Amino acid sequence: xxxxxxxxxxxxxxxxxxxxxxxxxxxxxxxxxxxxxxxxxxxxxxxxxxxxxxxxxxxxxxxxxxxxxxxxxxxxxxxxxxxxxxxxxxxxxxxxxxxxxxxxxxxxxxxxxxxxxxxxxxxxxxxxxxxxxxxxxxxxxxxxxxxxxxxxxxxxxxxxxxxxxxxxxxxxxxxxxxxxxxxxxxxxxxxxxxxxxxxxxxxxxxxxxxxxxxxxxxxxxxxxxxxxxxxxxxxxxxxxxxxxxxxxxxxxxxxxxxxxxxxxxxxxxxxxxxxxxxxxxxx
Numbered sequence: 001x002x003x004x005x006x007x008x009x010x011x012x013x014x015x016x017x018x019x020x021x022x023x024x025x026x027x028x029x030x031x032x033x034x035x036x037x038x039x040x041x042x043x044x045x046x047x048x049x050x051x052x053x054x055x056x057x058x059x060x061x062x063x064x065x066x067x068x069x070x071x072x073x074x075x076x077x078x079x080x081x082x083x084x085x086x087x088x089x090x091x092x093x094x095x096x097x098x099x100x101x102x103x104x105x106x107x108x109x110x111x112x113x114x115x116x117x118x119x120x121x122x123x124x125x126x127x128x129x130x131x132x133x134x135x136x137x138x139x140x141x142x143x144x145x146x147x148x149x150x151x152x153x154x155x156x157x158x159x160x161x162x163x164x165x166x167x168x169x170x171x172x173x174x175x176x177x178x179x180x181x182x183x184x185x186x187x188x189x190x191x192x193x194x195x196x197x198x199x200x201x202x203x204x205x206x207x208x209x210x211x212x213x214x215x216x217x218x219x220x221x222x223x224x225x226x227x228x229x230x231x232x233x234x235x236x237x238x239x240x241x242x243x244x245x246x247x248x249x250x251x252x253x254x255x256x257x258x259x260x261x262x263x264x265x266x267x268x269x270x271x272x273x274x275x276x277x278x279x280x281x282x283x
Contacts, residue, residue: 011224018137078121087118096241132274
């Protein structure tokens with residue numbers, strides 16, 4: 001896949017787990033939900049603590065489509081802190097003040113230089129895994145920022161970037177639609193394939209069986225992406241910032257026979273971005 005398909009299936013669905021590599025509990029959930037559930041795709045955090053474990057698992061199952069989950073907030077950088085001092089706090093973590101950082105990305109050339117270097121480092125780290133790059137998205141949807149998106153497109157063109165997530169959910173507030181139209185146009189102009197809509201934004205961390213069944217019952221035409229955050233059971237939260245996420249309920253939903261039956265009944269083509277857009281002749 002070298003450019004966005006001009007024809008896409010009437011109804012297709014990509015089911016993605018984000019934060020692959022953040023914790024072994026997430027990695028185990030991804031593996032099991034792909035082998036025995038409806039999960040088709042995962043987005044890898046290359047600088048996360050359990051990324052090596054995630055890559056090891058992904059290499060065993062080529063049918064699991066893996067993309068790059070670029071982390072520019074609420075995480076750790078790929079580069080050493082002294083190389084990106086404008087991006088990290090005193091603990092060496094990427095900041096969580098996204099509005100403030102958004103202004104800095106736009107206004108300050110040195111901050112943009114460090115941002116570009118970090119984005120490149122994450123693409124390079126993914127390339128070193130040897131996995132095929134199925135797609136790219138960002139932690140907390142930071143690629144909605146025009147500077148971030150432009151840099152990802154620029155750097156990604158050197159690393160096989162062909163598809164990205166468009167985080168537009170049907171029913172989103174009217175004020176966000178022009179913004180999404182701008183993102184869509186940016187991706188289209190760059191020849192980058194993207195989904196038409198997502199399911200999961202309004203229920204982040206709560207994509208349980210009921211939520212998936214409801215979504216599948218009214219699946220729109222076009223290419224959709226359900227994204228979720230599954231993890232197997234364990235002690236304590238996966239991370240302090242995800243204390244309210246229902247990780248195990250999301251995992252159970254991906255493994256549900258009722259959900260699998262509903263997905264089959266929808267008639268949607270499933271797979272990763274590469275699979276969906278490879279079938280552009282399907283009408």
